Amino acid sequence: xxxxxxxxxxxxxxxxxxxxxxxxxxxxxxxxxxxxxxxxxxxxxxxxxxxxxxxxxxxxxxxxxxxxxxxxxxxxxxxxxxxxxxxxxxxxxxxxxxxxxxxxxxxxxxxxxxxxxxxxxxxxxxxxxxxxxxxxxxxxxxxxxxxxxxxxxxxxxxxxxxxxxxxxxxxxxxxxxxxxxxxxxxxxxxxxxxxxxxxxxxxxxxxxxxxxxxxxxxxxxxxxxxxxxxxxx
Numbered sequence: 509x510x511x512x513x514x515x516x517x518x519x520x521x522x523x524x525x526x527x528x529x530x531x532x533x534x535x536x537x538x539x540x541x542x543x544x545x546x547x548x549x550x551x552x553x554x555x556x557x558x559x560x561x562x563x564x565x566x567x568x569x570x571x572x573x574x575x576x577x578x579x580x581x582x583x584x585x586x587x588x589x590x591x592x593x594x595x596x597x598x599x600x601x602x603x604x605x606x607x608x609x610x611x612x613x614x615x616x617x618x619x620x621x622x623x624x625x626x627x628x629x630x631x632x633x634x635x636x637x638x639x640x641x642x643x644x645x646x647x648x649x650x651x652x653x654x655x656x657x658x659x660x661x662x663x664x665x666x667x668x669x670x671x672x673x674x675x676x677x678x679x680x681x682x683x684x685x686x687x688x689x690x691x692x693x694x695x696x697x698x699x700x701x702x703x704x705x706x707x708x709x710x711x712x713x714x715x716x717x718x719x720x721x722x723x724x725x726x727x728x729x730x731x732x733x734x735x736x737x738x739x740x741x
Contacts, residue, residue: 512668514714521585521717525660526668532660536578543574544653547646548682551689564639568646575649585717586652594721597712601725604708612705621696637731644726648719650686651710655679676710 513519525532547567554563579586590598616623655675662671684703691697709722 514669514672516715518716523659523672523717524579524585524656526663529660531578531581537657537660539578540574540653540657543571544650546570547650548686551686556690560639561635561642564643564646568642568649571646571649571653575653587720588718590718590720590724594716594718597716597721598724598728601708601712601721602728605706605725605729608708609701609705612701615704616697616700619696619700621700622694623701624691624694624697640727640730644730645723647683647686648709648723648726651679651683652713652719654682655710655713672714676707676714679710680704680707 547570550563550567554566575586576583613623615621655678658675658678659668659671662674665671666674680703681699683706684698687698687702691702706726709726712722712725713719
């Protein structure tokens with residue numbers, strides 16, 4: 509039912525697991541949760557000063573394997589090669605990441621929240637970039653899995669739009685807490701700067717149903733913020 513879509517959504521694709529999707533089974537949810545829980549546990553097992561490349565691989569592979577296994581018959585509403593028109597979405601998303609980062613800074617300043625430094629950003633520039641290429645895919649999947657599961661369980665009781673809103677909020681809170689090993693238990697910073705500050709990314713998925721675009725926006729944004737470190741500044 510297209511009237512259940514947000515105005516900004518592309519209606520060609522819907523969320524996985526919704527509207528009678530036969531893949532919405534207890535078995536598949538458990539598989540997705542296992543991949544998610546393994547991935548989200550890795551930063552708590554390998555410290556920020558540990559092997560960053562190994563951590564990126566271990567963080568990404570379990571959730572990727574889970575998603576590929578569950579949705580192997582059709583991943584068109586998860587992964588698609590970007591088209592020319594998607595470049596506009598990537599550019600707008602990249603700009604909005606800065607806008608929301610500025611808004612988060614204003615909110616944080618008003619609340620007296622101290623801006624923290626990511627202790628996990630370390631190592632040679634080339635390794636840092638390779639690590640980002642791998643890890644940011646894992647991070648997008650670790651947001652994607654709770655997003656679609658929460659939406660799938662809620663949409664019949666509260667409606668598709670409300671279910672997606674709740675799912676986005678929950679997935680962003682989880683994503684914020686995922687950064688505890690890098691920033692410590694600075695909950696205000698995590699929720700405002702990490703959770704709220706990156707909310708553009710799940711909204712891009714809601715619009716496009718394509719994690720690849722979220723991944724590219726996330727990668728280019730983080731690459732931009734890494735520039736001082738890459739240049740040794």
